Amino acid sequence: MKEDFLYNRIAQNIANKIKTGVLKTGEKLPSVRILSKEHGISINTSKKVFLELESQSLIQSKPQSGYFVSPLHYLKLPLPETSKPSLVADNREPNELIDRVYSNMGNHELTLFSIGVPSGNLLPLAKLKKEIVLATRSLKDGGTEYESLLGNLKLRRMIAVRSLAWGGALKETDLITTNGCMNSIALCLMALTKPGDTIALESPCYPGILQLAVSMGLKVLEVATHPVSGIDIDAFEQLLPEINICLLVPNFNTPLGYCMSDENKKRIVTLLEKYNIPLIEDDTYGDLYFGTERPKCCKSFDTTGNVLWCSSVSKTLAPGYRAGWVAPGKYKDQIIKLKLIHSISSSAIIHEAVGNFLMTGRHDNHLRRLRKTLQQNYQHYALAIVEYFPLGTKISRPQGGLTLWIEFPVEIDTTELYNHALKNKISIAPGRMFSLQNQFQNCMRLCMGLPWTEDLKLKLKQLGNLAKMI
Incomplete structure (x- = not known):
């Protein structure tokens, strides 16, 4: 002490x-x-x-x-404003814009500031390839059999062990593997909602979650969110009688990158339990902290099984492997039933390989290097933004994660900026993608998961110059 x-x-x-x-x-x-x-x-x-x-x-x-x-010049840049979404649920999806941006995924001719995953250059690709080969040798019949409904035992054991770092104390039987975190979230929503129910989400919010909620016929209630502390708990409490389910990203939310305080996490868990409202916690970014220790989750404070904790290795190890999981608490039986209906089994070879990798010290070494790189990238990006972006630009101060949120002066439309940037082989994620409401038109999200080079710095300079011309 x-x-x-x-x-x-x-x-x-x-x-x-x-x-x-x-x-x-x-x-x-x-x-x-x-x-x-x-x-x-x-x-x-x-x-x-x-x-x-x-x-x-x-x-x-x-x-x-x-x-x-x-260099501290970037700290002089003000923070983005706290979001001010309407309290009236709105389902106007920016589908055409989202489709255009995500159609660039995998296009190696572009500088993909728009896709929030780490570059392959930052991942232990050679070691992962070896684990795939080892998995085919160790699994019965080379991994061609169906797994149990709970999923790969080795992977579940390793996730349970790693939960001790954030106060989870999970057991392998508490977990169900899935095909990525979005698959986990989809199963949770299918199990616990019906068309017409209202879901509370942070604003701004990851576009995939918005699209999923709307596709299921849910009413989306966007909650005002501060770029450092997260949602306003007092204001959120007033909305609880209108909500059927809540989905939050408390650790390094994309696109803002904040980490909610332990006090607020605990308070949210207590409030939602009081109103009998399930909480789906997306903890995909929890291991990408810039501080000295892994932050706690809302699940850390869950004593009744009301929190459904979802995560994956998509943002830390292998986006394309689609290795995810959920600790669904008291809703376990519903999730297992839906997994049987929708996928029967996860990919045995892939999940065995990920489980093997998590068993070794190589994974923790990789995470330390990745976190350091992302933190350094944040500093590089911020300094470039100070030097090259228009006067009046505001930026988030992420405490971890992969993304940086930019707020330009109100006259700069980032959808228009996207169109100009694409002609210059640069792809960004315009802010309008991150809401179902008419907001964030002068904002954008940048991925920090690209290797820092002089060429990348020049791309940011080019992007800043384009923004000045709009």
Whole structure:
């Protein structure tokens, strides 16, 4: 406890010196060992101080050189506004725009700022290929048989073990594997809703979830969302009598990238249980934190089985593998029944390979590298936006995840910007995609999961110049 207190105090002290200009951009900080000696703390606690400052994008590490104060110009950019959706449910889908943007998926001639997944260059592709070969050898009949309805045992065991990191304490029997997180969410919605029910979602929200809800005949109630703290809990509580089900992305929501506080997560779980409203939690981005430890989930505070926790490896390891899962709590029987009807079995070979990879230390090593890259990319993107984008541009400050939310001055229409950018081999995700209402026309989402190069910097410069011309 004493070390935790010291770590927070030391980190805050250094952060204040950076923010007030006492420590200047580019200035070198004391080494881990010197900080440890100066403050009488352990080496691990000293490392924790630097990790915390890195998570706030206040410092950056340089191999064999140490830690340095990051350029802070981007922190002068204001945050995007808190969203203000209408409280009247609306189902006007921007289908044509969504179809155009996602038709670019897999087009390697384009710079795909529009697709929120890590580039293959950031993934352990060679190791995954080996795991596929090993899986065909280890499974009975080479993986050609159906699995049990719960899914691959090795994968479920590893997910259960990893849940300890966020306070989940799941057992393998608590989990059902699926074909990706969206498949998990779809099964949950099919099990717990009927046409005409109202679902509460954050605004802005991932387009696929919006389309899924509308396709099932649900009324979508978009909830006002702050770019740092998430939904306004007091305002949300007033809406509960109108809601049948709720779907949230509390950890590094796309497109805003915020991480909801533990206090708010716990409060939401308690409120929804009180009103007997199921909560579907999409935790796809939970492992992509920029801080020192994996954040808790809403499921961490679930004592009655009312939270259906969904996730996958699509944003961390292999988008195309479609390896997902759900811990459905007290709704387990309904989900199993629907999985039998809609898919019978997941891909045995793929899920065995993912399970094997999760068993090794290679996965944690990969995640550490990926998180560091994404955090550095955030800093690179932010600095490029300060330099090249129009005056008045606002950006989110993601605490993890893969995406950055940009808010331009109101006169810049990002659908028009999308059309101009595409002619220049650049694809973006216009803000209108992330709502069923008439909002976010001057916003866009950028994926940070691309390797940072001089060419990528030039693409951002080109995008900024195009925005200035609109």
